[in-house]
Amino acid sequence: MNALPATNKNFKLASRLLGLDSKLEQCLLIPFREIKVECTIPKDNGSLATFIGFRVQHDNARGPMKGGIKYHPEVNPDEVNALPQLMTWKTAVANIPYGGAKGGIGCSPSDLSISELKRLTRVFTQKIHDLIGIHTNVPPPDMGTNPQTMAWILDEYSKFHGYSPAVVTGKPIDLGGSLGRDAATGRGVLFAAEALLRDHGKSIAGQHFVVQGFGNVGSWAAQLITEQGGKIVAVSDITGAIKNKNGIDIASLLKHVKENRGVKGFHGADSIDPNSILVEDCDVLIPAALGGVINRDNAKDIKAKFIVEAANHPTDPEADEILAKKGVVILPDIYANSGGVTVSYFEWVQNIQGFMWDEERVNTELKAYMNRGFKDVKDMCKTHNCDLRMGAFTLGVNRVARATTLRGWEA
Ligand SMILES: NC(=O)c1ccc[n+]([C@@H]2O[C@H](COP(=O)([O-])OP(=O)(O)OC[C@H]3O[C@@H](n4cnc5c(N)ncnc54)[C@H](O)[C@@H]3O)[C@@H](O)[C@H]2O)c1
Numbered sequence: 001m002n003a004l005p006a007t008n009k010n011f012k013l014a015s016r017l018l019g020l021d022s023k024l025e026q027c028l029l030i031p032f033r034e035i036k037v038e039c040t041i042p043k044d045n046g047s048l049a050t051f052i053g054f055r056v057q058h059d060n061a062r063g064p065m066k067g068g069i070k071y072h073p074e075v076n077p078d079e080v081n082a083l084p085q086l087m088t089w090k091t092a093v094a095n096i097p098y099g100g101a102k103g104g105i106g107c108s109p110s111d112l113s114i115s116e117l118k119r120l121t122r123v124f125t126q127k128i129h130d131l132i133g134i135h136t137n138v139p140p141p142d143m144g145t146n147p148q149t150m151a152w153i154l155d156e157y158s159k160f161h162g163y164s165p166a167v168v169t170g171k172p173i174d175l176g177g178s179l180g181r182d183a184a185t186g187r188g189v190l191f192a193a194e195a196l197l198r199d200h201g202k203s204i205a206g207q208h209f210v211v212q213g214f215g216n217v218g219s220w221a222a223q224l225i226t227e228q229g230g231k232i233v234a235v236s237d238i239t240g241a242i243k244n245k246n247g248i249d250i251a252s253l254l255k256h257v258k259e260n261r262g263v264k265g266f267h268g269a270d271s272i273d274p275n276s277i278l279v280e281d282c283d284v285l286i287p288a289a290l291g292g293v294i295n296r297d298n299a300k301d302i303k304a305k306f307i308v309e310a311a312n313h314p315t316d317p318e319a320d321e322i323l324a325k326k327g328v329v330i331l332p333d334i335y336a337n338s339g340g341v342t343v344s345y346f347e348w349v350q351n352i353q354g355f356m357w358d359e360e361r362v363n364t365e366l367k368a369y370m371n372r373g374f375k376d377v378k379d380m381c382k383t384h385n386c387d388l389r390m391g392a393f394t395l396g397v398n399r400v401a402r403a404t405t406l407r408g409w410e411a
Contacts, residue, residue, distance in 0.1 A: 027409050064138050065137040125157055133164075150172075187366060191366065200329070218289065240265075284306045
């Protein structure tokens with residue numbers, strides 16, 4: 001689902017609360033640059049195939065633009081349009097010196113061989129190498145791409161510009177990737193949930209959690225929450241949904257998922273209707289799969305007291321209103337899932353320093369950033385008498401507006 005209308009609406013509300021000049025508002029909203037490139041490669045069978053690549057760079061007032069490279073059949077500028085903007089506000093909320101971008105190639109990676117994917121990535125890099133860079137735009141992986149894709153981009157980019165590990169993040173550790181990056185978004189979700197619960201006089205221990213999505217983010221969040229004494233009572237993924245009100249053994253579930261490629265058939269829990277996962281009884285609901293899953297059709301039935309948005313834009317604006325009336329507290333995506341981009345920033349810093357941090361340092365710094373971010377969002381809530389989503393938007397938009405004004409945007 002297209003997140004652009006909701007993102008624009010939240011931006012405009014934040015802009016009104018901040019009293020931004022309407023010209024500055026326009027300047028902040030319109031992307032800095034949109035690029036569309038043709039990528040033709042020889043397939044393994046000798047035939048030629050053409051794909052279209054995109055890069056949307058939204059804003060660079062606070063630093064190099066950050067945002068993933070996605071390989072998916074539905075990648076197009078409209079689809080990616082909300083995401084670069086969200087990255088601008090997210091990096092500002094996290095208070096890391098970045099702006100926002102996003103992009104990718106319209107392709108189905110599972111239909112391409114490794115050598116075809118490698119050629120496609122190299123051609124795409126040849127077409128955009130002048131527009132990305134350590135101090136301009138630093139892409140990480142996204143859906144359909146992975147550390148290997150980043151290694152190919154690093155190699156191709158380095159042919160033009162010399163060895164440049166900091167041009168991409170989410171790299172393999174052997175090429176300068178950061179320790180702790182794999183778990184970072186899930187760990188950030190844990191720290192975000194801890195901060196939220198602490199603010200309500202509670203802790204992770206003893207709380208009941210439901211997690212939708214058991215991929216990178218959902219599985220790490222579930223694992224780390226369990227380690228802190230939280231109970232994961234229901235989990236779902238694309239294969240199905242399971243429930244155990246006494247708490248699911250996450251270590252056994254991880255083993256089952258590895259062997260069976262999904263949660264379906266796990267013996268330590270009962271199978272339930274995947275459509276009911278979001279309305280299961282719990283204290284904290286963590287959507288960690290898709291956008292738009294919490295909407296006007298199911299919002300009224302949600303029983304959780306807290307929602308921690310691990311996925312990007314999982315809650316529709318209509319659902320936001322319904323949930324606010326029910327007193328459900330939502331910790332928004334642009335803060336709650338910022339752990340990944342924060343550790344990407346640490347990776348970039350380590351590459352520039354030429355000095356690798358140990359994992360403990362990465363996790364300690366991440367916790368400090370997440371705790372500071374929560375306090376900053378809460379301060380904006382108090383200043384503008386608003387909910388956490390608007391607290392995060394006013395925080396992010398205000399930081400970018402200040403940087404833009406200081407730099408002198410009008411000429
Ligand atoms: N990976 C990151 O660092 C990161 C950072 C910020 C935000 N996010 C967001 O978090 C979400 C999850 O990302 P990820 O990296 O874990 O992806 P992933 O591909 O590793 O996992 C996605 C999970 O969602 C499940 N899923 C897909 N369709 C589903 C459905 N209809 N019902 C239930 N489950 C379904 C999949 O089976 C899988 O378990 C996405 O919205 C992504 O944009 C990820």
